[in-house]
Amino acid sequence: MNEGAGVxxxxxxxxxxxxxxMGANLSRxxxxxxxxxxxxxxxxxxRTEALVAAHPEAQFVPAFTYEEFAASLQKxxxxxxxxxxxxxxxxxxxxxxxxxxxGDIIVDGGNAYFPDTIRRxxxxxxxxxxFVGAGISGGEEGALNxxxxxxxxxxxAWQTLGPILRSIAAVAEGEPCVTHVGxxxxxxxxxxxxxxxxxxxxxxxxxxxxLIRRGTGKSPAEIADIFAEWNDGExxxxxxxxxxxxxxxxxxxxxxxxxxxxxxxxxxxxxxxxTVQTALALGVxxxxxAEATFARSLSSHPEQRAAASSLPGPSEQPAVAxxxxxxxxxxxxxxxxxxxxxxxxxxxxxxxxxxxGWTIDLGAISRIWRAGCIIRAQFxxxxxxxxxxxxxxxxxxxxxxxxxxxxxSQEAWRxxxxxxxxxxxxxxxxxxxxxxxxxxxxxRLPAALVQGQRDFFGAHTYRRTDRPGSxxxxxxxxxxxxxx
Numbered sequence: 001m002n003e004g005a006g007v008x009x010x011x012x013x014x015x016x017x018x019x020x021x022m023g024a025n026l027s028r029x030x031x032x033x034x035x036x037x038x039x040x041x042x043x044x045x046x047r048t049e050a051l052v053a054a055h056p057e058a059q060f061v062p063a064f065t066y067e068e069f070a071a072s073l074q075k076x077x078x079x080x081x082x083x084x085x086x087x088x089x090x091x092x093x094x095x096x097x098x099x100x101x102x103g104d105i106i107v108d109g110g111n112a113y114f115p116d117t118i119r120r121x122x123x124x125x126x127x128x129x130x131f132v133g134a135g136i137s138g139g140e141e142g143a144l145n146x147x148x149x150x151x152x153x154x155x156x157a158w159q160t161l162g163p164i165l166r167s168i169a170a171v172a173e174g175e176p177c178v179t180h181v182g183x184x185x186x187x188x189x190x191x192x193x194x195x196x197x198x199x200x201x202x203x204x205x206x207x208x209x210x211l212i213r214r215g216t217g218k219s220p221a222e223i224a225d226i227f228a229e230w231n232d233g234e235x236x237x238x239x240x241x242x243x244x245x246x247x248x249x250x251x252x253x254x255x256x257x258x259x260x261x262x263x264x265x266x267x268x269x270x271x272x273x274x275t276v277q278t279a280l281a282l283g284v285x286x287x288x289x290a291e292a293t294f295a296r297s298l299s300s301h302p303e304q305r306a307a308a309s310s311l312p313g314p315s316e317q318p319a320v321a322x323x324x325x326x327x328x329x330x331x332x333x334x335x336x337x338x339x340x341x342x343x344x345x346x347x348x349x350x351x352x353x354x355x356x357g358w359t360i361d362l363g364a365i366s367r368i369w370r371a372g373c374i375i376r377a378q379f380x381x382x383x384x385x386x387x388x389x390x391x392x393x394x395x396x397x398x399x400x401x402x403x404x405x406x407x408x409s410q411e412a413w414r415x416x417x418x419x420x421x422x423x424x425x426x427x428x429x430x431x432x433x434x435x436x437x438x439x440x441x442x443x444r445l446p447a448a449l450v451q452g453q454r455d456f457f458g459a460h461t462y463r464r465t466d467r468p469g470s471x472x473x474x475x476x477x478x479x480x481x482x483x484x
Contacts, residue, residue: 014037015077023042027060029146036164039069039079048062081109101128103128114133114189115185118185135191153180173381186353194374196279197289204430207429211416216323235338239374284344287436289341334430361387370384469484
């Protein structure tokens with residue numbers, strides 16, 4: 001195959017642009033499903049040639065220019081772009097718009113920031129072409145074997161895309177893990193929140209590991225056995241499963257546990273920060289997700305950590321009298337904090353839907369996260385049940401199953417946070433999740449004092465408990481109260 005080789009006919013019903021690992025795996029997944037013929041294109045022709053040569057069974061239709069790519073696709077042309085977020089995405093969209101026609105479909109399957117997707121959808125729609133932002137979760141394995149897919153875009157685009165995406169999605173209890181999330185940027189918004197929950201889930205698991213290791217002195221391999229046992233119960237999830245695998249792994253070079261030779265500075269690609277920034281703009285507290293995001297940031301400042309290494313800690317380390325009881329407390333604290341993280345995430349999705357005019361079925365979102373994605377977990381079925389019973393549920397934590405689970409776990413949760421504080425072990429996600437829980441259930445919060453302070457220095461006014469309206473105290477005058 002040579003660059004410029006012509007395409008004789010429109011043979012493909014779906015095409016993929018961008019053939020790095022995710023794009024290549026998604027192309028292979030599409031090609032493996034009955035009824036799909038896949039056109040492939042990459043800016044570097046060598047990558048296209050390599051993929052086609054490595055997988056003759058896929059019967060890919062290679063293209064080496066955008067014109068060839070468009071010519072290889074049946075109408076309405078449908079292309080999934082899997083390129084780097086940002087300028088590369090915009091350049092690829094512009095190139096496809098030049099060779100596509102009204103009614104054709106461009107799908108961005110990358111991790112785009114949802115306001116960019118809203119902007120792009122509006123611009124592309126003006127040409128008559130459909131633009132779909134689709135969150136695709138599950139990493140390289142999911143792209144190849146079945147991801148969880150969160151497409152936005154128009155109803156018209158979904159008519160064509162739906163059968164194709166259902167053919168490649170992961171399957172949970174007989175249902176494909178894909179749903180039409182909502183219009184324009186809804187798909188990438190939900191994927192963003194998914195990743196924010198993922199940040200919280202990972203941080204909570206890491207805190208549980210740290211507490212057990214420091215509290216009991218158990219080795220990573222012994223803690224791996226604990227996580228494997230937890231994975232047989234209500235904590236069953238992909239992240240718990242892989243945690244046990246990571247903790248069992250020994251480093252070939254040193255013979256030490258791999259976790260002990262990995263630099264303790266966690267990376268991030270931005271979706272956690274986007275989740276927190278968006279939640280702030282929407283006025284939705286996502287404290288567990290925020291603390292998980294900040295914990296990664298803190299870990300990545302070695303100069304500050306070195307400067308703080310001489311700061312004093314607890315004078316005495318609290319002893320763990322009963323290891324088994326302590327480990328069970330940590331398990332219950334992990335489960336309770338995990339409930340908070342998901343509850344906060346679903347709060348943000350609901351608030352985003354209201355702000356941007358999307359109709360998002362929260363129960364459907366929980367169902368498509370049951371397989372194929374990083375946060376897949378047994379208790380997503382419980383979330384689906386909760387929204388099935390009450391679609392406009394104000395607070396996921398208040399659903400009977402979760403309220404009962406929190407009631408059962410909260411004393412253990414408190415003991416763990418107290419132990420972490422006394423031992424000087426950072427547990428920001430555990431602690432903030434418990435504070436959020438207590439804040440919600442408090443009969444009265446100190447926000448009344450905050451409102452008084454705001455009125456004093458800025459005349460921001462306040463409302464009263466005993467009569468309607470807004471009021472202001474003349475703090476610099478005779479301190480009488482007036483209606484505002």
